[in-house]
């Protein structure tokens with residue numbers, strides 16, 4: 079069987095997007111890994127599978143798979159691409175699209191300029207909701223994690239539906255820093271479900287530079303949920319205002335968060351690259 083898909087990206091975070099509304103799709107972990115391979119497959123950070131809704135309060139369900147084949151709860155850049163995809167496919171003409179992910183319900187608004195604004199939901203900070211296992215009592219938003227060789231780092235655990243650990247750094251996050259701390263923290267026992275690890279340099283109250291080492295992928299050019307988690311962490315530390323622009327290696331993303339109990343809003347582009355077809359067995 080041939081499967082139709084689109085290749086898309088949100089600020090360089092790239093996706094294989096499959097219409098599972100008009101096609102009958104069953105995916106295996108091996109299938110996702112094979113298609114995700116950048117040499118032998120299509121190559122992507124995440125695969126997005128669009129499905130019919132399971133409840134009447136949403137228009138679609140969309141599932142997210144990391145390149146390592148694991149299904150995950152949330153993907154901010156993917157949410158924007160999902161919205162652009164369902165409109166391009168003619169699956170909806172609406173510009174406000176409620177959708178269910180395993181991380182919760184999202185609401186997406188396609189703006190006049192084609193950018194997509196996403197209500198990413200209310201961040202969860204309770205450690206058991208991230209989930210994060212503290213080895214020592216920490217202050218709100220600041221947890222110490224012990225690394226090999228007796229080193230420690232301080233980070234902020236945040237759930238945006240998926241788990242994040244955010245480190246505030248003084249210098250532009252370097253390749254060496256990402257290579258050293260990214261893999262260690264992504265797999266650290268403090269994060270029993272593993273985590274996406276963000277490195278945020280605050281430039282001023284309304285801007286910062288962010289790099290994210292993603293769970294199940296490695297560093298990506300942009301991470302939407304990671305950008306939301308970074309704003310939440312920065313605000314908990316009192317170093318950023320409510321509305322910010324974060325500079326990612328793939329481009330800039332706009333974010334706002336009014337504070338505890340409020341949802342985070344993210345605005346950015348969704349870019350179509352090409353349509354393709356692939357054998358189910360490939």
Ligand SMILES: N[C@@H](CCC[C@H](N)C(=O)O)C(=O)O
Pocket residue numbers: 091123124144150151152153154155156240241274292293294295298300301302303304
């Ligand atoms: N790139 C994404 C996040 C994708 C999922 C993440 N790697 C996880 O495992 O939680 C985004 O834009 O949010």
